[in-house]
Amino acid sequence: MPLRSCRLTALFSAVLLAACASQPHPAAQPQALPQGLRADVAVLETTDIHSNILSYDYYKQKADPTLGFERTVTLIRKARGQFTNSFLFDAGDTIQGSVLADYQAQVQKIGCDQELAVYKSMDAIGYDGGTIGNHEFNYGLPYLSQVTGTPMNVEGTSAQRCTGPHYPLVLANVNSVRDGKPIFKPWTIIDRKIAAYTPDGSQLSVPLKIAIIGFAPPPIMQWDKQNLQGKVTVTGVVEAAQKYLPEIQAQHPDLVIAILHGGMNNAPYTPDMENGGWYLAGVPGIDVLLMGHEHTDFPGPRFAHMQDVDDEHGFVRGVPAVMGGFFGKDLGVIRLALVRQQDHWVIDKSKTFSQVWPICPPTMVNGKPTVSPSNCVPADPQIPLVVGKVQQAAIDYVNTPIGQSNVRMSSYFADEGDMSALAPVNAAQIDYAQQALPSAHPELANTPVLGSAAAFRTGFGGPDDYTDVMPGPLTLRSAADLYFYPNTLSAVKIDGKGLKAWLEQSAQRFNRINPNATGEQQLINDKYVGYNFDQIQGGIAYIIDVSKPAGERIVKLTYRGKPITTAQTFVVVTNNYRASGGGHFPGLDGNNIVLAAPDGTREILARWLQKHPSLVAKDLPRASWHFAKLKTHGPVVFTSASDKQAVAETDGLHNIKQVRDNGDGTAVYAIDLSH
Template sequence: MEETIHIYVTSDIHGNVLPLTYGSNEKADLGLAKAAALIKEKINKNDNCLLIDNGDLIQGTPLTYHYARLNAASINPMVLLLNELEFDAAVIGNHEFNYGLPLLQKSVNESKFPWLSANIVWEESGEPLFGKPYLIKNFRSGCKIAVLGLTTQHIPNWENPEHIKGIAFLDAVETAKKWVPALKEKADIVVVSYHGGFERDIESGKPTETLTGENQGYQLCMEVEGIDVLLTGHQHRLIENREINGVTVIQPGTQGTSVGHVEITTRQSNGSWKVVNKKSALLSAKGYDPDQTVLDLIAPYEEKAQEWLDQPIGVIEGDMEISDPMETRLKDTPLIEFINKVQMDAAGTEISSTALFDNRSRGFSSRVTMRDIVSNYIYPNTLKVVEITGRDMREALERSASYFVWNEDGTVGVNPAFSVPKPQHYNYDMWEGIRYTIDLSKPFGQRITELTFKGDEVDDDALYQVVMNNYRAGGGGDYHMFKGKRIVKDIPIDVSELMANYLLKRGTIQASCDHSWRVKVPSSKK
């Protein structure tokens, strides 16, 4: 007797429900509403289905930001939708903590499905955060499937410490070694749903990133006996039809553009079920009309969010728009200077750093709304003033300077380390309050050829106070020189709110730029 089980997985939805881009309200081929139409079609055709969300669900768009900050008395809209779609479980992702533990706990309480993560535990008791390390689902035939939830252990390097107080993040591989053997005794099939990605090339096994423990997918497949299927995420990659050491792996991208599908054929033998075949594929949601039930459920939340987004905040006199993201990163511009000025004003410091988070940022036109602010500053970051040495500053600038590479045709490109497996434009910082030059003719680690503060050379051993976002202050983005440094001041207000308040207070802002930093290109290749 044979039976086929179908696993459908979403990951890294990041609050995207409707098929649109909030910065412009233009149509886009993405969102949970389209993925929901696909999921309903497939589940209606197939018996024996398991539906999992693999994390980073409740944060990422103005819709979820508005809910978290201004409408949190209502049920979490992302939970509302997963309840409607009858998801079997969700895994805790790193961005689930961004709005604080109380809102996450509320969202878990509102869910009709369990939230899984075996390696996120309370420090005192060692118990899983929400008491659910795994799920076991029984099918009509008697076949049992176990799903173990795991989350990238790197969260303390990014998250606001107040949001994860009293919580420990254990090594995902060691946790799997503990749980998987026990689950093999309880179930016929063991699936690990891991909000993390791959640290090595799937085919060759060669490292593709610094082995920090952020991603351990390859290690899980190689070192943990008994895993049949590994569902992954976090890196926003599209991975299908792959196996590592006999483990079927898949990763369904981001924003609901694809749904992962794993098909497992089992055969009953001597009272138990054995896996006889496995295959994985990505199902594109492109071409599907948004599910009407999802549209109806999200409508009250969306209406409030859109009204909030269109609120006028202030006026810009001059040019603060972005036409070319690369040009914005190659020279000081009014938009980046404005964000740094907001940060310095809030913190009372003379030095600041920030980033242009992605290539969709358009900057500010003459009339600024909340839509403009949250479209350019897309993360719910807060600020910290960190005391660092001049040596730390130089190392941080060298880290940013490695963002650039020279192409053979004499153009500037993005270092693959900042673009593969996913874009990491947010890890290139631009500073204000100091003067510096990045010389692309120099090798990595030697590109900062000028570095001064108030006209004097920055002293390696002197101390400087710098305001930066909480992600960077914790060492996020491989800025290890900041980790563990003294926090002089904590500003627990979202930067987007600080920007709105800055504009509201002044009404009109003059677009200005002091050109305090530059990227120097080799003259022979201009």
């Protein structure tokens, strides 16, 4: 009944009176905002926190002021004080990656009514939204469903809604096999009031409507195959954006922010591209791009030569973008300058820019930017209060004794042939497979079993980012230091040709060295990550000739002293990431897996160490490779932690010499390849 007909007269019945009372009033029309209105909005981003909540090194058991979300919070508060209008988002890889994370997921599992420590910490400062990274899937979908408070229509998960973070999580490209629907909300709308200014300087409080849409890297189906196969499917980031943007635009948002757990690659696009940010920025309708996953900064020099990328002001194909580091080391900040034109908010790109704020601003030492712990911002005092009890419980747990070692196991020179930190991992993997294979695959009972491991901590995160287990008591912390990730064990069957191809791929860790060059040559190829430098042990021996081009570097490959033939069969024990295609190694795509253990590699290693309560050198496999002899006219150099030459000497690398200290905890070493 039209409202205008409702007149209170004696002729109206009580029913009609009730109908009048229930009539909806016309919605107040939104007041038109003046043209030329301006507003500055800060879009703040964290990414790849990896549950590094406090500034603490669990492996060395000491404070580490160069990382930790508690210091990022200090920057968040600073940004909120500097910008009247701000929004805070997280780009994933949040719940995994520290001893504390493993403790809550695998040891003292939290209940449905409890909130995960990292989410409690994030809620303490207040977030507006976030997305899901690849490492969120490491502990399985039931755990992810529980700790994010997101019931999923997926096998093995509960329909019960548990306690999750107090901000929305969005993910548009991971769908349930059961119903084809996203396991998280693909997108959501955030309505806020912001302060804006008229051309004459008057301040107004006006509405701003932001849509956020999230994306995980499509290769999760390889990396976490054992957790995801048959349960979810993944679509490319561009395809997912194109699917949901019409729905989003129907809500008439002022801005659309894409939150991608991925970086940038402008190679030809494929739906399974790991770092699709460059292509996502080109999808019409995306106004702002937040990135992660690559553990680097944008804006930053790594992307300086990429087409249509402004690495100084932070634009990707004309879209403001940021990627804010990792481990709580940085805060990504986009300063959006908005102006009202033709009844719409428009980004004024001439006044918009992105920055990455470090918790430890570098200072110049000998002409080089250097991070000093004394220059780091203070930790926010509120965060330790939130997680103090569970932090101490995790520390107590990893100090559980498991044995004794007479061997120093370190990764300071893992790239140069020191396998002391890899040998126990390979020994444990080989031992496990040799016991499990005869019953699982009797036909492989007599097949040689090899172990493959990579040094996960080789200085990428700074001078303390190395494994270093000293002689003396061993604890669960030692096992966590030796094996950093919560991978499970897998074994693959390959032939001699595939084994050589595996090693050739790994040898891309090195630059090609020109023996005739007189200047310094860098040994390590920084574009090839350390965790993809697999080193294989178990009776094989090989030589790496860095003077040869990639693909031709493995020479004199033998097994028990005899040359390996192309048709010779081996079982290589590795982790689920590598066996399922992680790193794009030739011949490794999940189809030749002969053993997929339910056990974590770290737990397998801990049990092996317990079986060797007094570990000595003879318990460990010998180093399996060395560099081919090469006389060079100029020095071949690499970087490691400073003052570690004695470690190299003790472990038999007598051709390494420290040549200069960088003043930041690292040093340049020269390696004499002629010896």
